[in-house]
Amino acid sequence: MHHQRTTGLTATQFTTLLTALNNHLTWFKPDQKPRKLTLAPALKLTLLYHRHNLTEELLAEIFTVSQPTISRTINTIEKALAKVFRPLEQSxxxxxxxxxxxxxxxxxxxxxxxxxxxxxxxxxxxxxxxxxxxxxxxxxxxxxxxxxxxxxxxxxxxxxxxxxxxxxxxxxxxxxxxxxxxxxxxxxxxxxxxxxxxxxxxxxxxxxxxxxxxxxxx
Structure with missing residues (x-):
């Protein structure tokens, strides 16, 4: 999928955000069950969810995972993005x-x-x-x-x-x-x-x- 057409970000912007997200989040942990998605698709589906107001059921169909996986992924990415953007916040x-x-x-x-x-x-x-x-x-x-x-x-x-x-x-x-x-x-x-x-x-x-x-x- 083209980044700009789907998420609104250019490929460079998406990569920059992905790198910043990776610095605030340990996506794969040795002591936990492996995730169904890697970090890049997890970020993309979260951006799709917010930009296009898609249902979790539709995203589950697109990314071939279950709806609960989509829900957990969005929740995790949202919390990490809040940490990424917090230094940029101002009144x-x-x-x-x-x-x-x-x-x-x-x-x-x-x-x-x-x-x-x-x-x-x-x-x-x-x-x-x-x-x-x-x-x-x-x-x-x-x-x-x-x-x-x-x-x-x-x-x-x-x-x-x-x-x-x-x-x-x-x-x-x-x-x-x-x-x-x-x-x-x-x-x-x-x-x-x-x-x-x-x-x-x-x-x-x-x-x-x-x-x-x-x-x-x-």
């Missing part, structure tokens, strides 16, 4: 301390459960269950920060306020119409009562052309 405040305009947008990360801790995860906008994450990039698409999740039923304006992002983002930040009234640069909403002036349309096109978060998410 949103520090992540956004760079010059120039920023861009924010929300994305829905799919999940199988419709409810979590009594909160509804179903998004009416996307017609599926998941969690809302706020993603912040530079205007050239460099990913800077991803917030913790809120239930998928919550809209972007709620998530923006919930995470107190107004502390770090101001009138130089570009956003879509889901952030109207929050002090950001957003397109002007269309009105049936009056036509939008040509200069306003030009500004709207400029703002929409700079919405690069989708590329960062991809």
């Amino acid at each position: 949103i405040e520090n992540s956004l301390k760079i010059p120039g305009s920023l861009v924010i947008d929300g994305t829905l990360i799919p999940t199988w459960n419709w409810r979590s801790l009594g909160k509804i995860n179903f998004s009416g906008q996307h017609k599926r269950a998941g969690f809302n994450h706020q993603v912040i990039c530079t205007v050239d698409g460099k990913l800077l920060a991803i917030t913790d999740p809120v239930p998928g039923a919550r809209h972007d304006a709620y998530a923006f306020k919930h995470h107190d992002l107004q502390k770090y983002l101001n009138e130089s930040t570009l956003a879509d119409k889901g952030y109207l009234g929050l002090g950001l640069v957003t397109p002007t909403r269309r009105s049936k009562a009056r036509r939008i002036a040509a200069d306003v349309k030009a500004v709207n096109r400029f703002i929409n052309s700079r919405r690069v978060v989708e590329r960062g998410i991809a």
Whole structure:
């Protein structure tokens, strides 16, 4: 399988992550039963699980192992990846301390459960269950920060306020119409009562052309 088409990582990125993972994890232990999978397929199936929201049953079929093996593998790799990435973690405040305009947008990360801790995860906008994450990039698409999740039923304006992002983002930040009234640069909403002036349309096109978060998410 091609790494970039399946996991979203280039071959070099996958190899780098695999090497870092190998330094934090002893995959084969002499005093334990041999694993059904080597470390590389274990990492790949974990990335597939999160990137494409595949079921464990489907992954078991793809990698020709049992569903319990898939479940144990994902759990082990997730814990090891948390150790790998921990030194890279920093607060949103520090992540956004760079010059120039920023861009924010929300994305829905799919999940199988419709409810979590009594909160509804179903998004009416996307017609599926998941969690809302706020993603912040530079205007050239460099990913800077991803917030913790809120239930998928919550809209972007709620998530923006919930995470107190107004502390770090101001009138130089570009956003879509889901952030109207929050002090950001957003397109002007269309009105049936009056036509939008040509200069306003030009500004709207400029703002929409700079919405690069989708590329960062991809």
